[in-house]
Amino acid sequence: MRVHVIGLGGAGGRIADRLAADSDGDRFLQGVNAFDTDAAALDALRSIDESRRHRFGDAAGGGGLDGDLHAARRLGDAHASELGRAMDDQQPSLAEAFVLVVGLGGGAGAGAAPALAEELTRLYDVPVYAVGLLPTPAESEPREPDSPRASATDDSGERPPERPLAEKNAARTLDALSDRCAAVFPFDNAEWLRPGEGIADARDRLNAVVTERVAALFGAGEADDAESTPQQVLDASDVARAVGDDGEIAAVGHATQAVEPPESGSRFGLGLFGSAEPAAVDTSEAVSAIETTIRKATRGKNTVAVPEGRADRTLLVVGGPPAWLNREAIADGRRWLADETGSGAILSGDAPVPGGEEVFALVVRSGIDEPPRIREIRESIA
Ligand SMILES: Nc1nc2c(ncn2[C@@H]2O[C@H](COP(=O)(O)OP(=O)(O)OP(=O)(O)O)[C@@H](O)[C@H]2O)c(=O)[nH]1
Numbered sequence: 001m002r003v004h005v006i007g008l009g010g011a012g013g014r015i016a017d018r019l020a021a022d023s024d025g026d027r028f029l030q031g032v033n034a035f036d037t038d039a040a041a042l043d044a045l046r047s048i049d050e051s052r053r054h055r056f057g058d059a060a061g062g063g064g065l066d067g068d069l070h071a072a073r074r075l076g077d078a079h080a081s082e083l084g085r086a087m088d089d090q091q092p093s094l095a096e097a098f099v100l101v102v103g104l105g106g107g108a109g110a111g112a113a114p115a116l117a118e119e120l121t122r123l124y125d126v127p128v129y130a131v132g133l134l135p136t137p138a139e140s141e142p143r144e145p146d147s148p149r150a151s152a153t154d155d156s157g158e159r160p161p162e163r164p165l166a167e168k169n170a171a172r173t174l175d176a177l178s179d180r181c182a183a184v185f186p187f188d189n190a191e192w193l194r195p196g197e198g199i200a201d202a203r204d205r206l207n208a209v210v211t212e213r214v215a216a217l218f219g220a221g222e223a224d225d226a227e228s229t230p231q232q233v234l235d236a237s238d239v240a241r242a243v244g245d246d247g248e249i250a251a252v253g254h255a256t257q258a259v260e261p262p263e264s265g266s267r268f269g270l271g272l273f274g275s276a277e278p279a280a281v282d283t284s285e286a287v288s289a290i291e292t293t294i295r296k297a298t299r300g301k302n303t304v305a306v307p308e309g310r311a312d313r314t315l316l317v318v319g320g321p322p323a324w325l326n327r328e329a330i331a332d333g334r335r336w337l338a339d340e341t342g343s344g345a346i347l348s349g350d351a352p353v354p355g356g357e358e359v360f361a362l363v364v365r366s367g368i369d370e371p372p373r374i375r376e377i378r379e380s381i382a
Helices: 009-021 023-027 039-043 069-086 108-123 166-180 199-218 236-243 283-299 327-341 372-379
Strands: 003-008 029-036 053-055 097-103 128-134 183-188 248-258 313-320 345-352 358-366
Touching: 003 009, 003 108, 009 029, 009 039, 009 097, 009 108, 009 128, 009 199, 029 039, 029 069, 029 108, 039 053, 069 108, 069 166, 097 108, 097 199, 097 236, 108 128, 108 166, 128 166, 128 199, 128 372, 166 183, 166 372, 183 199, 183 372, 199 248, 199 313, 199 358, 236 248, 236 313, 236 345, 236 358, 248 283, 283 313, 283 327, 283 358, 313 327, 327 345, 327 358
Parallel strands: 003 029, 003 097, 029 053, 097 128, 128 183, 183 248, 313 345
Antiparallel strands: 248 358, 313 358
16 A cells, blocks of 8 residues: 655654655655654654654744653644645645654654644544554653663763653543544664663664564555566455544564575576576465464564454555465464454465565554553553
8 A cells, every 4th residue: 555654753764764764665655754853863764855844833943742642742732734835845735644753752753643643534434543652561660860771871871851741641642643643653762672772772672673573564555566476466445344433552573584595496496597487486385484473463463462363354464475375274374363363354465575585474453452552551640
């Protein structure tokens, strides 16, 4: 599907920038913008064209809002239509969905996201999805002045902001986005940190995970040539059916397994160099690669924990070199997934990647029980 991605605030901007940097991005990015009150954060982006970065809210004086969600909401409300207009040169009316990426614990991004979601919903008839980065529990803890986290610096040499209100901001922003977006995809930063690490130390790694999953989900049905046209095309309406339109939370699992590229010839010697015929692949190897990646995507670490693995609706995408996409193995995987999740509805598609060197599986679950970290965050304002 073709999506317009909008990164809001520092974290959102960095992730949108990473998506724009990915050469594969052109396939599914109808548009990409970064919006922030903080001029320095926008300047630090590398891949989003300067004309697509927009600083809003002069009242913030060109800086961040230090987690002041109240002020940020006011700015968001005042500037939502300005932000909508800043997207116009990328033909947003052609997008099949909008994806807002935002750190839920901050000020600028979290404040603007609900107003922008509302504005886009008013203007266009396609879903607005939110990818929301959850604050870590450590962010909201008071810090000792000489603690290592308090003295750590980020890439710009600045101390990461203390965010005593991070959980409360996140709770309020989650509620606001659930009311205004078709679905919310939380990313639980804490789950992906190594012991002793803070977000500032790990953000490149975290952002690579978010970017890979966003690209795998929204890029799945898009092919740039006939050879990569999926047999079972996943389109925007399949994603919409899988994640619903009530602002529910969805979790994204993803796994890859390296495989022999067909160009180098299969073990049966059928993958002749330069031949237009797809290379043959050992069936049992293909079946095993597909089964393993589906299991890992389901039972491995998801963007947010899925209690008991259960979901009302599940979406499965299996991708890789066409010769590796064994139909029967995908059908078996689908049946296994129905059992594993108890989902009444399993939607699936494939994503051929000619010349690719890995098989991947993407599993999106929606209609899940409340993940423990989301409950903790919601309870911070209860
Ligand atoms: N995954 C990830 N999370 C981040 C990153 N940077 C910050 N976060 C998280 O996102 C939250 C918001 O941080 P920012 O995006 O910097 O905040 P902002 O929207 O610019 O808001 P203000 O700085 O308060 O104006 C933080 O509390 C962290 O939980 C990042 O690069 N990657």
